[in-house]
Amino acid sequence: MSKTTLESILSQYEKNSDGGKKPKVSNEDRLKKYFTEKLKKGENNTTKSFRILPGKEGSSPFDEIYLHEREVNHRYEKIYCNKLNDGELCPLCEAEEALKMDGSKKAKDMAKEYTPRKWYVVKGIDRDNEDHGVKFWRYKHKYTGDGVQDKLMPVFKLKGDITDAREGRDVIITTNRNDKGHSVVSSIMADDVSLLTSDTEKANAWFNNEETFRDVYAKKSPEWLDIVAKNMTPIWDSGLSKYVAEEEKEETETASLEDEINLLKNDVSTNTLENDGDGVDTTTLETNDDELPF
Ligand SMILES: [Zn+2]
Known part of the structure; x- marks a missing residue:
């Protein structure tokens, strides 16, 4: 066929x-909605430039979400946790609880495979693909302190609010392979201070983008x-x-x-994905206005 x-x-x-x-x-x-720092098959290193967009009304741009990871149909799937994200019933969390209650070592080990893990999601612009519009970058919280968030925080501490549309900075993310061949972020650095964009059309589309992780990671x-x-x-x-x-x-x-x-x-x-229109919220665009929205 x-x-x-x-x-x-x-x-x-x-x-x-x-x-x-x-x-x-x-x-x-x-x-096009997803940004990833991960290496593609065959790649050994890569450097990407990403501009984190500011959070709405002074809130943190980083959302925390919980995902289960299970093998389904021979594929490793990240599954949205209905309980920890939305306070609803989650059969995978229920399975974890039931296994923990069982008490045997085997059941406890199995329970771990059901535990939801914390991830961060942040919206921003992929500088190599600006025409893709606002993207979502999702990465795991690492309790070992060597994750993406752990490498981003020093940049904020050193350079201040790098998400500022006028006085912020892009971040330069370098990814390599470790000795096991896994994709690992080796460094995150701040680029020079730069305007988010000088293109009014892009500025409006990006700045007024109201999508959240709930729109792009389906339940x-x-x-x-x-x-x-x-x-x-x-x-x-x-x-x-x-x-x-x-x-x-x-x-x-x-x-x-x-x-x-x-x-x-x-x-x-x-x-x-479900979407209200063509991806750009044109209702918020103002005509005859050359001013940037920030
Ligand atoms: Zn769950």
Whole structure:
């Protein structure tokens, strides 16, 4: 089956699944939303320049979010914790609690695999791809004190509020591989003082961007979480219009086409961003105003 056929099936599915009301951001556009300091396959080092945007009304630009990490469908997934982020029920946290209560060493070890971890999310501009607009940079909190946040804080202490749109600075992030081959940030330095941008259009779009991490890191459905909490594989059942555990499905249809679509639909439905429009909040743009918004 050609890829184009599959793509048209999926786009049709997307359109139908939400009644075609909300415009969805394409996969390509979705990827533009994320900034990462990590190295790509085959890369041994990289240096990137990122401008952190100021927090709203004097608040910290750094949000803290909690994510579970589980292997699902042979992929390591970061899963939004409904309990610690939103105070809702989280089947993965419940599994962690249940295992801890069991008391055996094995159960305790297993519980650790369910523990949500703290991450930071900060919005900013990827200087190498300014046309991508505002991006989200997510990295893990390291209790060992050698994480990205631990390298960013000295820059703030030394240079002050580097997020200031007029008197702030870009940060220069250098990433290398450690002896295990893992991507590791080796240094974060402050660049010279610079204006966020002198382009009025960009300034307005960036400065008025109201997206939060909740808009870009999608929550999973309760049944999807339940299945993953039971250490099973969620697959989309189009008849029931919900996720079911592959391991519990009675008829094991092995049609490769269906499997492929399910896999992709899984990706689409869990990762698709919802957006009010074209990504730029044009309602906040003022006409005939050459002034920068900061
Ligand atoms: Zn949780």
